[in-house]
Amino acid sequence: MTKKLDRRTFVRLAGAGAVASTAGCGSDGSGDGTDTAAATETATATETTTETATETPAAETYEFFDAAQAAVVSTLVDRLLPGSDDRPSATELSVVRYIDRALQREPFYETAHDDRRFQSAYEDGIARLQDTAQQLFDRPVTDLDESEVDDLLSQIQERSAPGWEDIPTPSPVTMTIPSTAFVSLLRDHAVEGYYAQPKYGGNVDLGGWRQARYVGPFIEGYTPDELKPPWKSFDEHEAAKTRPPDLYGEFEGGGES
Amino acid sequence: MPDAEVIVVGLGAAGGVVASELVAEGMDVIGIEAGPMPGTHDQDELRNVINARLSNTVHDTPERYRQYDDTGATAGNTGKFNLYGRCVGGSSVHYCGVMWRLLPEHFNMKSEFGELDGANMADWPVDYGDMAPYYERAEQEIGICGPDGGQPTHPDSWSYPMDPVPESRSGELLAGGADELGYEAFPSPQAVLTEQYDGRPSCTYCGHCCFYGCYVRGAKSNSLVAKLSSVINADNFDLRDECLAKRVLVDGEGQVTGVRYVDKADGTEHDITADAVVVSGNSIETPRLLLNSASEHHPDGLANSSGQVGRNLMFHMDYTQIFAKFDEPTKQNRGTWSNKAVDDFILSNRIDEDVDFVTGSNLQLASINAPMLYGGNWKQLYAGGKTPPNTPTWGDGFMEEMGDFENLVWVWAPVEDVPRERNRVRPDPNNRDEWGIPGVDVTFENHPQDFKAQSYVVERCKEIFEAAGASEVWSAGTGVHHRGSSHLMGTCRMGTDPATSVVDSYGRAHDVDNLFVVDGSPFVTSAGYNPTETIYALAFRTAEEIATEWV
Numbered sequence: 001m002t003k004k005l006d007r008r009t010f011v012r013l014a015g016a017g018a019v020a021s022t023a024g025c026g027s028d029g030s031g032d033g034t035d036t037a038a039a040t041e042t043a044t045a046t047e048t049t050t051e052t053a054t055e056t057p058a059a060e061t062y063e064f065f066d067a068a069q070a071a072v073v074s075t076l077v078d079r080l081l082p083g084s085d086d087r088p089s090a091t092e093l094s095v096v097r098y099i100d101r102a103l104q105r106e107p108f109y110e111t112a113h114d115d116r117r118f119q120s121a122y123e124d125g126i127a128r129l130q131d132t133a134q135q136l137f138d139r140p141v142t143d144l145d146e147s148e149v150d151d152l153l154s155q156i157q158e159r160s161a162p163g164w165e166d167i168p169t170p171s172p173v174t175m176t177i178p179s180t181a182f183v184s185l186l187r188d189h190a191v192e193g194y195y196a197q198p199k200y201g202g203n204v205d206l207g208g209w210r211q212a213r214y215v216g217p218f219i220e221g222y223t224p225d226e227l228k229p230p231w232k233s234f235d236e237h238e239a240a241k242t243r244p245p246d247l248y249g250e251f252e253g254g255g256e257s
Numbered sequence: 258m259p260d261a262e263v264i265v266v267g268l269g270a271a272g273g274v275v276a277s278e279l280v281a282e283g284m285d286v287i288g289i290e291a292g293p294m295p296g297t298h299d300q301d302e303l304r305n306v307i308n309a310r311l312s313n314t315v316h317d318t319p320e321r322y323r324q325y326d327d328t329g330a331t332a333g334n335t336g337k338f339n340l341y342g343r344c345v346g347g348s349s350v351h352y353c354g355v356m357w358r359l360l361p362e363h364f365n366m367k368s369e370f371g372e373l374d375g376a377n378m379a380d381w382p383v384d385y386g387d388m389a390p391y392y393e394r395a396e397q398e399i400g401i402c403g404p405d406g407g408q409p410t411h412p413d414s415w416s417y418p419m420d421p422v423p424e425s426r427s428g429e430l431l432a433g434g435a436d437e438l439g440y441e442a443f444p445s446p447q448a449v450l451t452e453q454y455d456g457r458p459s460c461t462y463c464g465h466c467c468f469y470g471c472y473v474r475g476a477k478s479n480s481l482v483a484k485l486s487s488v489i490n491a492d493n494f495d496l497r498d499e500c501l502a503k504r505v506l507v508d509g510e511g512q513v514t515g516v517r518y519v520d521k522a523d524g525t526e527h528d529i530t531a532d533a534v535v536v537s538g539n540s541i542e543t544p545r546l547l548l549n550s551a552s553e554h555h556p557d558g559l560a561n562s563s564g565q566v567g568r569n570l571m572f573h574m575d576y577t578q579i580f581a582k583f584d585e586p587t588k589q590n591r592g593t594w595s596n597k598a599v600d601d602f603i604l605s606n607r608i609d610e611d612v613d614f615v616t617g618s619n620l621q622l623a624s625i626n627a628p629m630l631y632g633g634n635w636k637q638l639y640a641g642g643k644t645p646p647n648t649p650t651w652g653d654g655f656m657e658e659m660g661d662f663e664n665l666v667w668v669w670a671p672v673e674d675v676p677r678e679r680n681r682v683r684p685d686p687n688n689r690d691e692w693g694i695p696g697v698d699v700t701f702e703n704h705p706q707d708f709k710a711q712s713y714v715v716e717r718c719k720e721i722f723e724a725a726g727a728s729e730v731w732s733a734g735t736g737v738h739h740r741g742s743s744h745l746m747g748t749c750r751m752g753t754d755p756a757t758s759v760v761d762s763y764g765r766a767h768d769v770d771n772l773f774v775v776d777g778s779p780f781v782t783s784a785g786y787n788p789t790e791t792i793y794a795l796a797f798r799t800a801e802e803i804a805t806e807w808v
Contacts, residue, residue: 079652080651081651082656084653107308108304113307153651187650190651191629191632192307192629192633195629196303197302197303200303208628209628211656212628212631212660212662213586214590214627214628217472218463220461221462221473222461222464222591222592223462224462228425228426228429231586244299
């Protein structure tokens with residue numbers, strides 16, 4: 001199973017303008033196309049057969065991220081979506097596992113929204129962020145305390161961090177998400193991982209839905225009475241109804257049109 | 258011997274109805290559809306909404322969008338701006354299913370309101386009376402639920418075949434606020450089965466309508482379950498999915514002879530022949546195909562002697578969204594897409610004060626059916642968040658906002674935009690799809706009156722929410738020129754004068770009498786209502802014309 005973006009897909013995406021002008025959008029403006037070349041090379045080199053891990057997040061092994069990259073992403077997502085006494089943090093819901101899988105996932109329909117196109121944005125973005133942390137704090141991201149990570153993320157978002165002054169605004173409509181807009185991309189991916197159906201690797205035990213007080217889908221749907229108060233609790237609904245099986249795993253079929 | 262009597266290009270709301278009706282009449286029909294059969298459906302917001310698996314992709318139809326001052330061959334932004342179905346059943350598979358008859362005035366905008374500088378106002382060549390029997394067929398044969406007496410703003414009265422959807426908490430809140438201010442909220446008519454109907458089961462109010470195919474097979478009515486499924490195995494119907502029309506073929510006299518298409522499975526091209534061709538793409542794909550079918554007889558594009566093919570594109574101001582937050586849960590994600598609507602601002606002549614615009618809008622409850630769609634980035638459309646302005650996009654403040662997800666109410670307003678000749682679709686030879694077919698170059702700017710109508714209805718909606726006791730009220734998507742939509746109208750305007758319109762009231766091209774267009778393209782004006790019931794009604798009318806008069 002090829003995990004990284006294969007060459008044909010990359011070329012097809014690039015040709016259609018969906019690969020974010022990775023070349024040329026770097027803050028140095030060199031635009032020499034090295035990103036494209038690198039991604040293509042990586043694509044031919046990587047084969048992995050690691051089975052999906054289901055252990056606790058702490059013991060998680062990843063297929064796209066190496067350990068150092070995963071540590072940086074973990075640090076960042078826990079500040080983007082922080083936990084508190086009454087809600088889990090991003091890593092507690094395995095958001096990093098979600099992102100790791102999203103970056104290797106087959107598109108849902110042809111090449112519609114192929115998150116594999118963001119692989120190089122992650123690789124470059126993480127490296128760039130490490131450099132910035134070093135410049136600002138003399139330490140790598142993973143050694144920063146919470147307020148320093150917040151400061152780093154804010155400075156990037158405000159385009160005041162060194163080397164991040166010219167970040168193009170990512171456009172979901174035109175699907176251009178340059179490497180330098182990595183933090184916006186990471187934020188969107190983190191939200192997806194926190195709230196997506198658990199089969200994609202995040203939202204463990206529906207913790208994201210509980211945080212939003214969303215009960216989620218059941219095969220039975222809702223009776224007219226359940227469209228108005230008094231509301232039954234999350235657990236009362238869970239006890240009385242059946243979850244669609246594909247919530248947690250492979251799709252087993254719902255209605256046809 | 259041609260391969261078929263009729264080829265239908267595009268099997269969406271309109272094409273699905275026309276193909277099914279003609280097959281049922283015994284005619285030999287080939288239907289081609291660029292997308293696949295949609296298959297089974299789930300309630301997964303990531304697949305269906307964030308990634309819009311049932312819709313077109315940038316690879317299917319490359320789009321370029323530009324405003325008026327964005328000139329030159331490569332100016333503008335490329336990407337994906339419009340959203341429409343790419344499967345058998347088309348957008349009717351993933352639509353929200355809110356259904357309306359237009360009001361009598363909507364067919365006579367020029368007579369009612371006069372000319373408007375910078376707009377291309379006109380009357381439709383049909384009036385409400387002409388359309389009423391076909392609206393009724395759409396309601397009966399597609400399966401539409403709604404309130405007794407129909408829309409309260411309507412002068413006549415009719416019955417839907419099913420009771421409306423049961424009231425939800427958000428419906429109750431909207432109705433309370435409207436009542437407080439002297440307006441009237443009523444149940445939104447919808448292509449939703451509230452009882453077993455035509456062999457299909459009733460809705461379970463699971464809350465996954467818009468962008469999703471129906472999890473309960475057929476409880477959301479569309480052209481696939483209501484029409485195509487009954488003829489799909491007929492001997493006189495040949496349905497070819499994943500086949501992309503490349504051009505409409507003509508003979509030495511300029512008459513249509515068939516269609517050239519690409520079979521996406523292997524990339525091969527095929528020519529098929531027929532006595533007539535019905536083009537039912539949508540207001541983007543239909544002009545794209547006609548203009549890409551230029552020939553010796555039709556140098557400016559097929560059926561385009563008027564120069565009007567591709568012009569008068571309308572979108573609705575469908576980014577318009579108004580939100581309210583309450584202190585108690587609303588659970589607005591349960592039930593169907595839309596529970597209730599307010600029609601008091603549907604047209605300027607229905608508004609009880611003087612206003613400086615002519616159109617208006619329906620206000621309809623909508624649904625944010627999962628938390629990801631509140632805090633996440635809809636990669637498809639309505640770019641920009643739905644959370645209140647100045648809400649942090651990350652950190653503790655963001656998480657706290659997400660904790661209020663179940664206390665929301667969302668109203669959506671499809672504000673009527675007026676037609677403008679300069680708002681147009683053209684083929685873009687510099688931006689082709691992977692089969693070499695030119696994509697589209699869309700030029701669009703809203704008329705100033707559109708913005709006035711938008712701010713008026715947004716303010717009224719905010720007042721309704723405040724009267725309903727909302728603790729916070731805000732809007733999104735206002736004040737910007739639209740650059741795409743899922744409500745695609747215009748580009749092959751219907752009319753009686755071949756110099757100023759493309760097709761007649763039956764969708765028959767003025768220039769070519771064996772070519773028909775039926776989808777949103779013949780719309781003359783856009784009306785402040787979801788367009789699909791009118792598209793269905795036009796399709797029943799065109800099918801009847803082909804089967805009785807044209808044959």
